[in-house]
Amino acid sequence: xxxxxxxxxxxxxxxxxxxxxxxxxxxxxxxxxxxxxxxxxxxxxxxxxxxxxxxxxxxxxxxxxxxxxxxxxxxxxxxxxxxxxxxxxxxxxxxxxxxxxxxxxxxxxxxxxxxxxxxxxxxxxxxxxxxxxxxxxxxxxxxxxxxxxxxxxxxxxxxxxxxxxxxxxxxxxxxxxxxxxxxxxxxxxxxxxxxxxxxxxxxxxxxxxxxxxxxxxxxxxxxxxxxxxxxxxxxxxxxxxxxxxxxxxxxxxxxxxxxxxxxxxxxxxxxxxxxxxxxxxxxxxxxxxxxxxxxxxxxxxxxxxxxxxxxxxxxxxxxxxxxxxxxxxxxxxxxxxxxxxxxxxxxxxxxxxxxx
Amino acid sequence: xxxxxxxxxxxxxxxxxxxxxxxxxxxxxxxxxxxxxxxxxxxxxxxxxxxxxxxxxxxxxxxxxxxxxxxxxxxxxxxxxxxxxxxxxxxxxxxxxxxxxxxxxxxxxxxxxxxxxxxxxxxxxxxxxxxxxxxxxxxxxxxxxxxxxxxxxxxxxxxxxxxxxxxxxxxxxxxxxxxxxxxxxxxxxxxxxxxxxxxxxxxxxxxxxxxxxxxxxxxxxxxxxxxxxxxxxxxxxxxxxxxxxxxxxxxxxxxxxxxxxxxxxxxxxxxxxxxxxxxxxxxxxxxxxxxxxxxxxxxxxxxxxxxxxxxxxxxxxxxxxxxxxxxxxxxxxxxxxxxxxxxxxxxxxxxxxxxx
DNA sequence: AATTAGCACTCTAGATGATAGAGTGCTAAT
DNA sequence: ATTAGCACTCTATCATCTAGAGTGCTAATT
Numbered sequence: 001x002x003x004x005x006x007x008x009x010x011x012x013x014x015x016x017x018x019x020x021x022x023x024x025x026x027x028x029x030x031x032x033x034x035x036x037x038x039x040x041x042x043x044x045x046x047x048x049x050x051x052x053x054x055x056x057x058x059x060x061x062x063x064x065x066x067x068x069x070x071x072x073x074x075x076x077x078x079x080x081x082x083x084x085x086x087x088x089x090x091x092x093x094x095x096x097x098x099x100x101x102x103x104x105x106x107x108x109x110x111x112x113x114x115x116x117x118x119x120x121x122x123x124x125x126x127x128x129x130x131x132x133x134x135x136x137x138x139x140x141x142x143x144x145x146x147x148x149x150x151x152x153x154x155x156x157x158x159x160x161x162x163x164x165x166x167x168x169x170x171x172x173x174x175x176x177x178x179x180x181x182x183x184x185x186x187x188x189x190x191x192x193x194x195x196x197x198x199x200x201x202x203x204x205x206x207x208x209x210x211x212x213x214x215x216x217x218x219x220x221x222x223x224x225x226x227x228x229x230x231x232x233x234x235x236x237x238x239x240x241x242x243x244x245x246x247x248x249x250x251x252x253x254x255x256x257x258x259x260x261x262x263x264x265x266x267x268x269x270x271x272x273x274x275x276x277x278x279x280x281x282x283x284x285x286x287x288x289x290x291x292x293x294x295x296x297x298x299x300x301x302x303x304x305x306x307x308x309x310x311x312x313x314x315x316x317x318x319x320x321x322x323x324x325x326x327x328x329x330x331x332x333x334x335x336x337x338x339x340x341x342x343x344x345x346x347x348x349x350x351x352x353x354x355x356x
Numbered sequence: 357x358x359x360x361x362x363x364x365x366x367x368x369x370x371x372x373x374x375x376x377x378x379x380x381x382x383x384x385x386x387x388x389x390x391x392x393x394x395x396x397x398x399x400x401x402x403x404x405x406x407x408x409x410x411x412x413x414x415x416x417x418x419x420x421x422x423x424x425x426x427x428x429x430x431x432x433x434x435x436x437x438x439x440x441x442x443x444x445x446x447x448x449x450x451x452x453x454x455x456x457x458x459x460x461x462x463x464x465x466x467x468x469x470x471x472x473x474x475x476x477x478x479x480x481x482x483x484x485x486x487x488x489x490x491x492x493x494x495x496x497x498x499x500x501x502x503x504x505x506x507x508x509x510x511x512x513x514x515x516x517x518x519x520x521x522x523x524x525x526x527x528x529x530x531x532x533x534x535x536x537x538x539x540x541x542x543x544x545x546x547x548x549x550x551x552x553x554x555x556x557x558x559x560x561x562x563x564x565x566x567x568x569x570x571x572x573x574x575x576x577x578x579x580x581x582x583x584x585x586x587x588x589x590x591x592x593x594x595x596x597x598x599x600x601x602x603x604x605x606x607x608x609x610x611x612x613x614x615x616x617x618x619x620x621x622x623x624x625x626x627x628x629x630x631x632x633x634x635x636x637x638x639x640x641x642x643x644x645x646x647x648x649x650x651x652x653x654x655x656x657x658x659x660x661x662x663x664x665x666x667x668x669x670x671x672x673x674x675x676x677x678x679x680x681x682x683x684x685x686x687x688x689x690x691x692x693x694x695x696x697x698x699x700x701x702x703x704x705x706x707x708x709x710x711x712x
Numbered sequence: 713a714a715t716t717a718g719c720a721c722t723c724t725a726g727a728t729g730a731t732a733g734a735g736t737g738c739t740a741a742t
Numbered sequence: 743a744t745t746a747g748c749a750c751t752c753t754a755t756c757a758t759c760t761a762g763a764g765t766g767c768t769a770a771t772t
């Protein structure tokens with residue numbers, strides 16, 4: 001008989017229970033554990049161990065005569081210590097990579113596409129949080145005159161996001177004036193975080209000596225209107241309806257709450273922005289979330305960055321009973337992929353002759 | 357005794373049943389009808405009439421011993437002939453109007469806001485469909501050089517939508533060249549529908565005599581990349597979770613289907629684009645929809661336009677058992693509001709004469 | 713001929729109880 | 743330390759029952 005220390009065996013059994021429960025969704029009993037894993041011990045022994053695991057808080061009972069179900073603590077231990085990371089299949093990787101090929105350049109479409117794919121491949125809800133204006137820097141600022149009293153401002157950020165805003169002006173500005181203003185702004189705009197524009201840009205402009213009072217007043221106007229946006233990052237979210245397909249969410253009331261949170265997005269944004277600070281792929285299990293409505297869910301999330309700066313987050317939301325190993329691999333992969341996309345050198349370009 | 361002709365009385369009773377059912381959600385019995393409306397007839401008489409209405413297809417029975425419930429045909433008749441339109445309360449109108457004040461200019465935020473408000477005020481799901489590129493005309497086209505090999509194209513449409521796209525180029529273009537190209541394009545861009553740009557712009561450019569071959573090749577590139585978007589209109593949609601709060605949607609299976617449709621948006625877009633052709637506020641009840649998954653829903657939808665051209669649609673999706681009179685008023689009001697917003701005078705808009 | 717009272721009938725929703733099965737926890741034996 | 747054995751608990755399911763709601767029909771009334 002194999003000599004397994006008690007601790008080791010406890011872990012083994014915990015692992016079996018969780019693994020099993022994740023796949024079947026049904027509470028796991030002592031008999032099942034032995035059957036499926038040909039352990040050479042009796043049910044009674046297993047029951048003893050289960051009782052201990054329960055006392056220690058890794059498992060529970062829905063009721064006296066049912067099998068065991070993992071607690072949050074159980075899942076946590078599983079994710080941290082027991083689970084072995086999975087790899088995506090070659091096929092999956094190719095499929096993803098191929099989808100990315102076509103999405104060159106525009107960051108917003110990359111993000112939208114990513115959330116869609118996360119959702120599709122996980123069968124849960126996928127999301128991507130855009131860089132928050134606090135960390136994303138301004139790269140370009142373009143002004144376009146729409147008609148006499150309206151100007152379109154287009155912001156391009158370091159990360160590659162593009163935002164626009166229509167502004168109203170009182171004084172007429174002719175094209176060449178606009179060009180000058182534009183040039184002036186762009187000279188002073190580089191490296192300011194999108195959030196700080198209002199405060200920073202004036203400081204910088206004071207360094208320049210600007211003759212025309214008109215320019216200053218216009219710019220003031222612009223800055224006021226265009227950058228009064230203290231938005232958080234935006235959230236791309238796809239596959240919300242997948243939540244409904246989860247047998248775990250049979251309770252109407254709970255599902256409704258989950259949906260309310262997802263629908264509003266705002267709460268989710270806050271939750272995630274906090275996570276952005278931590279590098280790497282994280283799992284939030286059940287009650288670990290600060291958001292009461294999501295206590296029946298787990299969130300697997302990671303960050304992406306350009307260079308050394310963490311910009312945003314991405315991930316999936318699903319039931320606590322999820323295939324963590326797979327999901328972590330998935331989120332991880334996408335995180336790396338976005339990183340790669342973002343740090344792609346901007347000048348490369350080659351044409352392939354064999355066009356379809 | 358009041359002299360009501362039979363036909364008239366039938367309608368009255370149908371009206372009572374529907375009205376009642378809409379508010380209570382419970383099948384309506386003969387006693388209830390008399391109680392709540394102090395009709396001076398006996399339950400037996402009412403039962404006779406109900407039987408007739410059922411034979412004619414306006415009502416049904418869930419089962420032998422329950423009250424009556426409207427059929428789709430019943431609702432249809434109610435909406436077309438029986439219902440009296442409601443007005444929004446002053447308070448509601450003010451609340452809406454106030455929200456709109458702050459949203460000047462940018463059409464996308466107006467639309468997003470509108471779908472949110474539709475959802476909030478109806479407690480159902482609100483949506484707004486942006487003008488489809490087939491009907492929306494190009495107004496301005498701005499090119500911004502991002503770095504050596506990428507150009508940002510910003511499209512402004514007649515309706516006020518703003519789209520952008522990043523394009524890759526092979527040859528380097530310096531700023532002044534870009535300005536020329538930009539000017540050239542803008543001169544030839546006015547009044548082309550966003551869908552037709554690819555085809556049309558070249559036709560127009562041939563009228564001009566362009567010397568530089570380089571320009572042409574670049575423009576070709578631009579047109580290829582930037583306008584290969586044969587998208588339909590985009591859909592802003594809010595309050596999906598409200599569906600879950602409807603007691604009518606207790607059947608999990610059905611809700612899931614509804615959500616799938618809503619989640620995908622695409623199907624909904626197609627459904628709505630079709631409706632765009634019909635001016636005015638329309639109601640789609642239950643099985644009248646071409647979309648099987650929405651047979652348990654009703655859709656109240658209207659269009660909005662700028663000048664004489666219908667651009668897009670907006671509305672709400674809810675259960676068949678909805679307060680039609682209120683919802684129609686609501687959707688109608690928003691439709692008018694968007695119209696007003698869109699036709700707000702812009703000061704510098706020359707109209708082309710007699711363009712079909 | 714339209715209305716109505718009266719009544720039998722049907723169906724639902726909710727309560728009750730009975731039963732089989734799953735799985736535990738404990739005790740005493742190995 | 744492990745295990746066999748057994749009593750116990752809880753669920754899920756199915757059948758049965760009952761009250762209540764509401765109908766549909768028939769025969770009487772106006």
